[in-house]
Amino acid sequence: MxxxxxxxxxxxxxxxxxxxxxxxxxxxxxxxxxxxxxxxxxxxxxxxxxxxxxxxxxxxxxxxxxxxxxxxxxxxxxxxGLIDAHVHLAIPMVEDIDSFNVFISDSLPHVLKEFLRHGITTVRSTGDSWPYIGEVRDQINQGKLEGPRIITSGPVLTYNGGHPATTVCKDNPLCRKLVTRELSSPEEAKSVVKQLAEERVDFIKFVSDSLIYPVSLPNDIEEAVIQQAHKERIHAEAHIAEVSFVERAINNGLDGLVHPPKMPISADTAREIGTLLARHHVPYTTTITGYIFFSSPSKEAFKTEGVRKREEAISRFRQMNDMGAKMLVGTDWFYPLTKVSPNLGPGAMTYTEIEHLVGGGFSEVEVIKAATISSAEALGLVEKIGSLETxxxxxxxxxxxxxxxxxxxxxxxxxxxxxxxxxxxxx
Ligand SMILES: [Zn+2]
Missing domain, CATH: 2.30.40.10 (Urease, subunit C, domain 1)
Structure with a gap:
């Protein structure tokens, strides 16, 4: 030298x-x-x-x-910091793109700050306008916008006409275009997943639900979605209502459920599903607040029917967890809920969800774990967040x-x- x-x-x-x-x-x-x-x-x-x-x-x-x-x-x-594993930050409630842009630039920053104010430092966006939510995620990561860390699926993959294309996005072509990708063949499924991965979604979310809309995702399309997601090295997470379809998706390689199976289910079914979820390391997300809120719309109804439904659902969660299933805290928050009740505001709803879980019999430790380290593990971020370690x-x-x-x-x-x-x- x-x-x-x-x-x-x-x-x-x-x-x-x-x-x-x-x-x-x-x-x-x-x-x-x-x-x-x-x-x-x-x-x-x-x-x-x-x-x-x-x-x-x-x-x-x-x-x-x-x-x-x-x-x-x-x-x-x-x-x-807390993690809400199921939110929707940017579903268009307006039909023209200019008004939606105003929502993104004027209203969404307040929403993001509300999540932070409530201690939610990471959210998993399980179906939002693409590429808008990706741009918001990137701006936050680059320090240009203040908000929780966003892990996003971008749009929701569903069968032609399936939920949310003809439910949440009914009569709103902008919502249908930005928030969904409707699939009609395995080939199309593969190319859509490939393209979304190239456009840098963090994971894929698909819907298989014939309770909300009578046509579910055919098996060959579901298989193609999951296989292609894994080829792209990203998770395939799903909203699946019927128990039989949960089993099918797990056999196809599903990585996670963004809801529990549609309640009510029997104790035997809960144990069966719990065993399957545990064996295949597939976590589920609670989203119980919406379930009990919408099934008991008045305060009076909540005291009777709502509390009964909560206890029943949580005893099913308990049975699934006893079999080894991993539970994540998530709310299914979306903007219109802000106007319904202060308890359903951004971040506030995450507390409400946590309170329901504790009120239904989970310990504080179990729920805090579900809202921190368990979610970090499920989101593939445990090296980065979820605990206070060096x-x-x-x-x-x-x-x-x-x-x-x-x-x-x-x-x-x-x-x-x-x-x-x-x-x-x-x-
Ligand atoms: Zn949702």
Missing amino acids: SSLHFIRFYFVINFCLSLSVAAQEPTLILENARVIIGNGTVLEKGTVVVSGDRILSVTKEPIISSSANRIDASGKTIMP GKQADILIVDGNPLENIEALKETVYVIKDGKVVFSQL
């Missing part, structure tokens, strides 16, 4: 070293609080150290740093009180941090 080369080499090495040291400097220290790490460990008094957008360490010890910002979280709980993205929620004892504490959001940046502060 010539001396010039050596000097260059020396400077490059030194420069790299100083970069890596700089990258390891704490930038934000959250201290004096209970820490739910999210891997099963809880520190009664701990410190979470953030460096840039990552978690540097979680420790019982106080940390000395002159340069880092500090949040004294005494009496509070620090936990991983090297993961600093997506952190600080709440007043202890949600492990009283789930209501989740409503007392004090700070929300995403990618190491405070995106909501009540103080």
Whole structure:
């Protein structure tokens, strides 16, 4: 090595070293609080150290740093940001593209902020206008727009005329065009999945439901969708109503269910489905709030019929989980619900879902797990989010009180941090 080369080499090495040291400097220290790490460990008094957008360490010890910002979280709980595994952020409720563009530029940013304010730092969008939702996802990732991390399927794949083409998008050609891809053959299914993968959807979602609309997805098309998704190295997730179709899709290689099977089902069926889901590592998403809300539209009806339906559905979830099935928290939130009730607002509905699960008999720990680490695993993001472990993205929620004892504490959001940046502060 010539001396010039050596000097260059020396400077490059030194420069790299100083970069890596700089990258390891704490930038934000959250201290004096209970820490739910999210891997099963809880520190009664701990410190979470953030460096840039990552978690540097979680420790019982106080940390000395002159340069880092500090949040004294005494009496509070620090936990991983929540994940809502089933939302729809951008389904056109208007019929012309100009008005829809106004929705995207003027209304959607408020929706995204509401999710953050409620501590939801990641959402899985299971059917939204494409490519619009992909652009929103990218803008958030590039720091140009504030919002939760979005993992999106883009449009929903369905049989010709199937849900949501002729249900949610009924009488709205713009919705039908942007939110659905209607399939009529396995060849078409393959080329649509291939193209969506090229356009960078994060996963594929398809619908197989002959309860909402009397034509379900034929088996050869379903097979083609799942096979092509796997060829593109992305998940195939599904909305499947009938239990028999769940079994068929699992045999075709399905990766996940964005709902439970259509309730009510018997205890025996729940155990059967639970066994299948467990054996094939196929998680399901709860979406129970909509089910009980729409089947008991008045407050009075909820106290009787709604609570009964909730208990019954949750006992079926329990039976599925007892067989080893993995449960994710998801709401099926979409914009029109904002006008129905404050409990169904963006982010607020995620709390409502969590409250229903705890109210129906799940423990706080089980539900928090379902809304954090389980979802991160199911979304293929467990290396990145879902718990407060060294090297993961600093997506952190600080709440007043202890949600492990009283789930209501989740409503007392004090700070929300995403990618190491405070995106909501009540103080
Ligand atoms: Zn949905």
